[in-house]
Amino acid sequence: GDSVTQMEGPVTLSEEAFLTINCTYTATGYPSLFWYVQYPGEGLQLLLKATKADDKGSNKGFEATYRKETTSFHLEKGSVQVSDSAVYFCALRLDGTSGSRLTFGEGTQLTVNP
Amino acid sequence: EPEVTQTPSHQVTQMGQEVILRCVPISNHLYFYWYRQILGQKVEFLVSFYNNEISEKSEIFDDQFSVERPDGSNFTLKIRSTKLEDSAMYFCASSEMGTLNSPLHFGNGTRLTVT
Numbered sequence: 001g002d003s004v005t006q007m008e009g010p011v012t013l014s015e016e017a018f019l020t021i022n023c024t025y026t027a028t029g030y031p032s033l034f035w036y037v038q039y040p041g042e043g044l045q046l047l048l049k050a051t052k053a054d055d056k057g058s059n060k061g062f063e064a065t066y067r068k069e070t071t072s073f074h075l076e077k078g079s080v081q082v083s084d085s086a087v088y089f090c091a092l093r094l095d096g097t098s099g100s101r102l103t104f105g106e107g108t109q110l111t112v113n114p
Numbered sequence: 115e116p117e118v119t120q121t122p123s124h125q126v127t128q129m130g131q132e133v134i135l136r137c138v139p140i141s142n143h144l145y146f147y148w149y150r151q152i153l154g155q156k157v158e159f160l161v162s163f164y165n166n167e168i169s170e171k172s173e174i175f176d177d178q179f180s181v182e183r184p185d186g187s188n189f190t191l192k193i194r195s196t197k198l199e200d201s202a203m204y205f206c207a208s209s210e211m212g213t214l215n216s217p218l219h220f221g222n223g224t225r226l227t228v229t
Contacts, residue, residue, distance in 0.1 A: 032214045036220075041222070043118070043120075043205060043220040043221050043222040043223055044157070044205065044220040045220070046217050046218070046219075051214060091157075093214055100162075100213075100214070101147075101159040101170060101172070102149075102218060104149075104156050104157040104158070105156065106155070106156050107157070
């Protein structure tokens with residue numbers, strides 16, 4: 001079946017450090033890929049997405065590139081802030097299904113210290 | 115910005131009791147979803163709902179679960195006879211359409227604790 005695997009957490013960084021959270025997937029079709037973020041006490045929010053190979057999604061300084069050859073969608077940010085502390089979820093969604101489901105990774109807890 | 119609202123934020127119930135989790139999706143959205151996250155595990159899809167019927171459900175969504183849109187605004191998840199392993203965070207979501215270009219908007223979740 002379809003699945004998403006994220007790097008194990010938690011991740012702790014100092015402010016202005018470089019962030020990478022790895023994400024790889026397996027899918028029976030050609031998925032769209034997403035990163036969701038969950039701030040403390042809040043729901044899941046869409047951070048960025050990419051719908052085809054080599055697309056780069058970006059938002060709030062975060063980027064991820066859809067790599068079909070390595071089935072990856074790693075999340076990066078050049079300089080993290082304390083306000084980026086949250087749980088980050090990688091997810092995929094397949095086309096062609098009405099109300100198609102999201103398949104999530106395990107989530108990675110990021111803590112950024114001042 | 116419109117948002118998905120879930121109530122209550124935390125529900126405690128005894129094993130074997132029925133529980134109803136409530137959600138108010140975004141008003142012009144047509145597709146509705148429930149997901150759950152058992153502590154320390156992945157966020158898992160339960161069910162999607164469109165046009166007053168279930169459009170897709172996972173293997174987790176067995177006969178003890180049901181969903182309903184009782185009026186024009188609420189979307190509920192009922193667990194008929196709760197088990198200890200139903201303890202989880204339950205997320206409601208909605209989308210305007212069911213296509214990939216229509217993102218899911220999630221609520222803040224209801225933490226269900228079964229004792």
